[in-house]
Amino acid sequence: MRLYLINPSNPLVSMVRVKESRWNRYRVWKPLSLMVLAGLSPPEWDITIVDENVGVPDYPAMPRPDLVGITAFTSQANRAYEVAACFRRLGVPVVMGGIHATMCVDEVTERVDSVVTGEAEGIWRRVLEDARDGTLQCRYDGGLAEMHAVRPARHDLLTGRYAFGAIQTTRGCPMNCTFCSVTAFNGAHYRQRSIPDVVREFQSIREKYVLVVDDNLIGTRPEHIARAKDLFRAMAAANLRKEWITQATINFADDEEVLTLAASAGCAGVFIGFESPAPEGLSELGKKFNLLKGRDLSASVRRIQRHHIPVVGSFIIGLDIDRPGIGRRTAEMACLYGVDHLNALFLTPLPGTRLWDQVTSEGRLALDTFPEDWKYYTLTFPVARYRHLSQNEIIEEMIACDRHFYATTRILGRVCRTVWGRRRPLISLLGSLSYRSNLSLNRKAYADFRHEFAHRRAASESGRGYSSSPE
Numbered sequence: 398m399r400l401y402l403i404n405p406s407n408p409l410v411s412m413v414r415v416k417e418s419r420w421n422r423y424r425v426w427k428p429l430s431l432m433v434l435a436g437l438s439p440p441e442w443d444i445t446i447v448d449e450n451v452g453v454p455d456y457p458a459m460p461r462p463d464l465v466g467i468t469a470f471t472s473q474a475n476r477a478y479e480v481a482a483c484f485r486r487l488g489v490p491v492v493m494g495g496i497h498a499t500m501c502v503d504e505v506t507e508r509v510d511s512v513v514t515g516e517a518e519g520i521w522r523r524v525l526e527d528a529r530d531g532t533l534q535c536r537y538d539g540g541l542a543e544m545h546a547v548r549p550a551r552h553d554l555l556t557g558r559y560a561f562g563a564i565q566t567t568r569g570c571p572m573n574c575t576f577c578s579v580t581a582f583n584g585a586h587y588r589q590r591s592i593p594d595v596v597r598e599f600q601s602i603r604e605k606y607v608l609v610v611d612d613n614l615i616g617t618r619p620e621h622i623a624r625a626k627d628l629f630r631a632m633a634a635a636n637l638r639k640e641w642i643t644q645a646t647i648n649f650a651d652d653e654e655v656l657t658l659a660a661s662a663g664c665a666g667v668f669i670g671f672e673s674p675a676p677e678g679l680s681e682l683g684k685k686f687n688l689l690k691g692r693d694l695s696a697s698v699r700r701i702q703r704h705h706i707p708v709v710g711s712f713i714i715g716l717d718i719d720r721p722g723i724g725r726r727t728a729e730m731a732c733l734y735g736v737d738h739l740n741a742l743f744l745t746p747l748p749g750t751r752l753w754d755q756v757t758s759e760g761r762l763a764l765d766t767f768p769e770d771w772k773y774y775t776l777t778f779p780v781a782r783y784r785h786l787s788q789n790e791i792i793e794e795m796i797a798c799d800r801h802f803y804a805t806t807r808i809l810g811r812v813c814r815t816v817w818g819r820r821r822p823l824i825s826l827l828g829s830l831s832y833r834s835n836l837s838l839n840r841k842a843y844a845d846f847r848h849e850f851a852h853r854r855a856a857s858e859s860g861r862g863y864s865s866s867p868e
């Protein structure tokens with residue numbers, strides 16, 4: 398039995414041509430979900446994983462599969478439906494799962510043969526049996542998996558073109574921030590895989606660099622943090638010789654032992670959501686955690702960096718409290734905190750989040766021609782109507798933010814500090830230059846976006862076509 402597992406691309410985000418430049422390997426990340434599904438599949442299935450981010454094959458020219466499985470974030474949904482339609486025309490059944498299928502199940506059901514909601518571990522074998530027997534159902538629900546059921550991903554199936562391997566060690570988050578899908582999808586209970594399983598899986602990854610995809614690798618409660626320490630000890634003892642990056646909340650900085658152990662286990666960078674420069678912004682987003690204990694965020698960042706671990710700070714622009722000037726203010730705050738890189742994103746209501754419920758109930762979605770408009774739900778386009786900022790103003794705020802943080806003098810200042818702090822200055826410089834080259838791509842994308850919506854407005858004013866107007 399032949400199974401294709403497909404990760405659709407979103408050309409608006411990136412179509413990385415790995416063959417053209419080896420550096421592009423650093424801009425493309427493995428679709429771990431498909432490698433996990435492959436790991437759950439019985440050996441009778443001959444599996445090919447297609448990651449469209451590294452190239453789109455000529456599907457009709459490939460050997461005909463017995464089943465196609467598609468994953469998709471919301472931003473990939475549009476392309477997912479094109480791929481599904483292509484295989485359904487060939488008479489091949491298509492099953493779709495992942496975050497978008499779970500949050501927009503009715504939309505997906507109309508476009509594929511079978512939808513799997515939730516995590517796949519408890520249900521995927523049954524889906525494959527039904528597909529083999531010709532009794533595929535239109536709906537399955539995997540719910541939340543027991544962590545002992547999470548099998549090692551098939552790292553052997555996607556090799557060569559990527560700089561980073563990928564692994565997951567925990568699922569779920571109790572924080573339920575308004576804009577984030579994780580609590581809605583993976584639940585509020587923080588679930589951890591067994592440490593020996595994680596270490597064994599790490600050993601099967603060929604790449605030297607690894608993305609640990611956990612949303613918060615160390616968790617928030619004392620027992621989570623104790624487990625994180627045990628994991629780091631086990632990784633160091635196994636002498637994995639890997640360097641890995643991950644995501645964590647700012648409490649990563651609170652415990653010197655966590656930092657020492659993480660560094661000794663190979664931690665080479667951490668992505669932290671600061672979200673807003675204003676305490677009222679953190680309250681609005683439900684991210685009160687960052688406010689706890691009257692935290693000094695600059696001191697927290699410095700403590701992490703003292704362990705030679707660079708910090709990427711993520712911020713969101715477009716909150717109800719955000720007014721003109723927020724772009725520059727965000728960049729100044731990121732400089733003040735001393736983060737090594739800044740990742741600023743537009744506040745984006747994603748289906749299934751508390752923010753989605755709020756924005757849709759207030760009629761504030763600016764881009765609502767679905768499924769076509771999902772491709773703009775990348776957090777890099779202003780898809781809502783923002784309280785105090787028009788579409789043009791918020792784009793200008795984003796440009797001002799990036800321009801301030803990535804000004805040449807500031808990049809050089811940060812690189813000098815990384816030399817002094819022995820935090821991989823070359824990587825810091827290359828990272829900043831890569832962010833900066835993305836900024837010019839972003840400007841082009843904003844211009845196309847504005848052009849598209851000027852066109853839509855004109856069409857809607859003349860009584861044809863689209864109903865939505867982002868201004």
Ligand code: B12
Pocket residue numbers: 404406407410426427428429430431433434466467468469470471472473492493494495496497500513515516517518521542565576577578579583610611612747748774775776
């Ligand atoms: C790693 C990651 C990335 C990587 C992507 C790597 C990749 N190609 O997959 C990078 C950094 C590139 C990335 C980018 C983005 N991401 Co991201 N990312 C994640 C993260 C942290 C982990 C994903 C992961 O690997 N999980 C591990 C696997 C095993 O779990 P899983 O994907 O859920 O798969 C399970 C089930 O969903 C199911 N399943 C999945 N697919 C399928 C398919 C079938 C057929 C079946 C049966 C089952 C099934 O089975 C799996 C096993 O149980 C998640 C958060 C999270 N906890 O999921 C956010 C998350 C998926 N990202 C999110 C977002 C918003 C984005 C961006 C749009 C914006 C951004 N800048 O972050 C971009 C999108 C880029 C694009 N191409 O359009 C949101 C998506 C919400 C949504 N509704 O789409 C999430 C949930 C985070 C959040 N805060 O809400 N991301």
Ligand code: SF4
Pocket residue numbers: 570571572573574577578579580612613646670
């Ligand atoms: S943003 Fe981070 S802390 Fe908030 S719910 Fe999502 S994963 Fe949890």
